[in-house]
């Protein structure tokens with residue numbers, strides 16, 4: 542990770558189709574882009590203002606062929622946003638495996654305790670929900686992760702709030718470290 546002052550690297554991780562790219566694009570541009578190349582992996586940056594601090598936020602929107610070269614984001618990130626879709630049970634199970642893998646990595650390699658944030662996306666599709674909020678919250682609790690539900694398709698504020706909370710957690714940890 543960067544661990545320099547005022548720089549925060551966040552990696553978005555999760556099953557294909559959970560909405561990582563949609564959340565990234567929404568956060569960066571305030572727009573919801575419906576069709577985004579599912580194979581694309583890219584890094585974006587955004588100058589931010591959180592709690593009166595100037596921060597350069599970098600977002601890695603990963604596209605993981607599960608298990609393939611996780612080191613690229615594990616080594617890079619100061620905080621991890623693990624995404625699932627509340628409408629897709631398999632993505633919730635995948636999220637658990639990612640939380641497990643990241644936690645193991647953190648235990649083995651560093652004293653900096655990178656924050657984990659679990660995000661249940663697509664709450665605008667409430668009628669198709671297959672993962673309850675309580676399940677999300679309990680999974681997050683098990684891994685000592687923060688937990689949010691949001692939607693890349695709805696108001697910007699709901700998405701911005703999640704990213705700001707992730708940034709705050711990283712800064713808190715960087716200051717402690």
Ligand code: GDP
Nearest residue numbers: 557558559560561562563575577663692693694
């Ligand atoms: P990724 O593979 O994790 O990057 O997923 P994408 O961001 O490409 O999203 C997969 C599909 O789900 C796309 O058709 C998106 O438009 C859609 N999608 C992503 N987030 C949301 C959301 O919050 N609500 C709804 N209704 N659709 C979403």
Ligand code: MG
Nearest residue numbers: 561562578579
């Ligand atoms: Mg994507």
